[in-house]
Amino acid sequence: MSQYTFDVLIIGSGPAGESAAMASAKAGKRVAVIEGRSLVGGNCAHKGTIPSKSLRHMVKQIIQFKTSTLFREIGETWRLTYPRVLASANAVIPKQVELHTDFYIRNRVKLYSGFARFLDAHTVAIDLLEGAREEIVTADKVIIATGSRPYQPTDIDFNHPRIYDSDSVLDMQHTPRHLIIYGAGVIGCEYASIFSGLGVKVDLINSRDRLLSFLDDEISDALSYHLRDNGVRVRHSETYTKIEANDHGVTVYLESGKRITADAVLWCNGRSGNTDKLNLEAIGLEPDHRGNLKVNSQYQTDVENIYAVGDVVGWPSLASASFDQGRALAAIILGKECAEVSEVPTGIYTLPEISSVGKTESELTEAKVPYEVGRCLFKNTARGQISSEDVGMLKLLFHVDTGQLLGVHCFGAEAAEIVHIGQAIMSQPGEANNINFFLNTTFNYPTMAEAYRLAALDGTNRINRR
Numbered sequence: 001m002s003q004y005t006f007d008v009l010i011i012g013s014g015p016a017g018e019s020a021a022m023a024s025a026k027a028g029k030r031v032a033v034i035e036g037r038s039l040v041g042g043n044c045a046h047k048g049t050i051p052s053k054s055l056r057h058m059v060k061q062i063i064q065f066k067t068s069t070l071f072r073e074i075g076e077t078w079r080l081t082y083p084r085v086l087a088s089a090n091a092v093i094p095k096q097v098e099l100h101t102d103f104y105i106r107n108r109v110k111l112y113s114g115f116a117r118f119l120d121a122h123t124v125a126i127d128l129l130e131g132a133r134e135e136i137v138t139a140d141k142v143i144i145a146t147g148s149r150p151y152q153p154t155d156i157d158f159n160h161p162r163i164y165d166s167d168s169v170l171d172m173q174h175t176p177r178h179l180i181i182y183g184a185g186v187i188g189c190e191y192a193s194i195f196s197g198l199g200v201k202v203d204l205i206n207s208r209d210r211l212l213s214f215l216d217d218e219i220s221d222a223l224s225y226h227l228r229d230n231g232v233r234v235r236h237s238e239t240y241t242k243i244e245a246n247d248h249g250v251t252v253y254l255e256s257g258k259r260i261t262a263d264a265v266l267w268c269n270g271r272s273g274n275t276d277k278l279n280l281e282a283i284g285l286e287p288d289h290r291g292n293l294k295v296n297s298q299y300q301t302d303v304e305n306i307y308a309v310g311d312v313v314g315w316p317s318l319a320s321a322s323f324d325q326g327r328a329l330a331a332i333i334l335g336k337e338c339a340e341v342s343e344v345p346t347g348i349y350t351l352p353e354i355s356s357v358g359k360t361e362s363e364l365t366e367a368k369v370p371y372e373v374g375r376c377l378f379k380n381t382a383r384g385q386i387s388s389e390d391v392g393m394l395k396l397l398f399h400v401d402t403g404q405l406l407g408v409h410c411f412g413a414e415a416a417e418i419v420h421i422g423q424a425i426m427s428q429p430g431e432a433n434n435i436n437f438f439l440n441t442t443f444n445y446p447t448m449a450e451a452y453r454l455a456a457l458d459g460t461n462r463i464n465r466r
């Protein structure tokens with residue numbers, strides 16, 4: 001019998017913590033999870049992925065309703081307020097909580113509601129949410145899966161009712177006429193799409209010189225074009241000097257000398273790892289300046305029995321990857337061979353949606369890989385025409401000599417789903433990863449998968465013409 005209360009103790013019930021817990025419990029380990037909220041699901045279910053995607057889904061439906069001539073005939077569209085749309089979007093959260101709570105019950109994982117802090121490498125104190133009590137538990141292995149929260153610089157008054165971050169925007173109880181979004185990373189671009197879709201005037205302030213520079217240039221350019229087309233004022237290479245708010249509005253002062261005034265500001269510039277309440281000094285661990293923990297390829301921190309997964313280790317900070325990191329770590333702890341999560345697709349829920357996997361044109365050019373491009377515009381597919389989802393493109397990058405698929409880049413309706421077909425082929429070993437798959441395989445018709453056939457034809461025709 002082990003000297004510890006649990007074999008595996010996990011702090012945080014987001015995707016990373018949950019998947020590590022379930023995989024460990026299924027392998028017969030005695031597992032407990034400590035969660036600082038009264039409900040499971042992590043920031044993913046309560047503040048991040050789920051509410052923002054649900055909100056975006058509602059806005060997409062409103063746009064479809066407004067732009068469909070048929071629906072216009074049925075009834076006049078009216079302006080829905082942000083709080084009304086938000087209330088509808090939030091209906092998904094309790095469903096998520098129920099689903100995830102059931103996993104803990106079915107797998108007999110002990111759940112503590114309270115904040116965890118280390119006493120030593122094997123001992124954790126829990127400040128229980130109910131009854132203001134403290135409980136002490138011990139474990140052989142401890143996994144830190146405490147996620148992240150919006151980074152809040154100290155010179156900005158986040159208590160002011162006109163200044164929001166990506167957590168507090170989910171409690172906004174009015175509809176601004178004009179919103180400034182500061183920070184044009186993934187979160188900023190997604191919220192720019194949401195608010196502009198609701199008819200709010202949006203200024204999107206980007207400290208860099210292009211949007212989402214990790215994307216293929218053509219896709220990043222398309223995003224800029226469509227955001228602007230939807231009424232977003234995108235301002236590149238701008239940095240704030242101060243943000244002032246009063247009863248009448250909020251003003252962002254920029255280094256360039258500009259002053260932009262609006263009804264509210266949404267701060268989307270960065271996130272910090274949740275490590276400050278863990279009493280890491282007790283175990284000799286020090287997070288970096290963003291609150292993140294350093295781990296090796298086995299997700300192990302500098303303390304031998306303590307591991308970390310999910311947002312708290314930094315890149316890629318995605319729910320998708322967090323689920324897989326948690327599962328990979330459980331396998332590592334169980335002594336099985338398991339590779340670090342490294343190949344992660346991008347799925348960005350802007351309007352239009354963006355998704356990609358593999359190399360970009362710039363990366364291939366820099367690496368001196370001879371490639372060809374095959375494109376298909378969604379407006380040239382039957383499914384795109386039928387569903388009036390004609391904004392978008394699928395772009396395939398493949399090796400000129402071998403036909404090996406090197407990159408898949410997509411924007412437009414269901415891009416984040418469509419990309420998986422290309423991802424599946426790209427992950428095939430040897431010659432099975434080949435652009436010819438899309439020419440030699442019969443796909444359902446009319447579907448968006450047709451875009452693969454058309455893009456492959458476009459690309460291979462270019463080579464055949466040479």
Ligand SMILES: Cc1cc2nc3c(=O)[nH]c(=O)nc-3n(C[C@H](O)[C@H](O)[C@H](O)COP(=O)(O)OP(=O)(O)OC[C@H]3O[C@@H](n4cnc5c(N)ncnc54)[C@H](O)[C@@H]3O)c2cc1C
Pocket residue numbers: 011012013014015016017018034035036037041042043044045047048049050052053114115116117145146147148166187274277278309310311312317318319320321322347349
């Ligand atoms: C607005 C937004 C949109 C996003 N959209 C997407 C998307 O579309 N797709 C995608 O893949 N990713 C998306 N993400 C990222 C995704 O939400 C995160 O990568 C994911 O939630 C990280 O999971 P995690 O398990 O590391 O931690 P989290 O989900 O952050 O959960 C950590 C949990 O730990 C708890 N905790 C923290 N400290 C303690 C403590 N001391 N004691 C006990 N409990 C503690 C917290 O209460 C929290 O519940 C989005 C993020 C944001 C902010």
Ligand SMILES: NC(=O)c1ccc[n+]([C@@H]2O[C@H](COP(=O)([O-])OP(=O)(O)OC[C@H]3O[C@@H](n4cnc5c(N)ncnc54)[C@H](O)[C@@H]3O)[C@@H](O)[C@H]2O)c1
Pocket residue numbers: 151183184185186187188190207268269270271272289290316317318346347348349
């Ligand atoms: N659809 C999706 O996949 C999705 C959607 C939203 C968020 N996310 C995830 O959430 C993460 C955060 O998104 P984001 O929009 O903030 O993007 P981001 O990481 O690009 O950050 C925006 C800006 O903030 C700066 N920054 C980041 N953390 C900081 C910190 N602690 N202190 C100071 N500056 C900091 C960055 O340098 C950048 O200029 C992303 O890594 C992304 O993976 C994913």
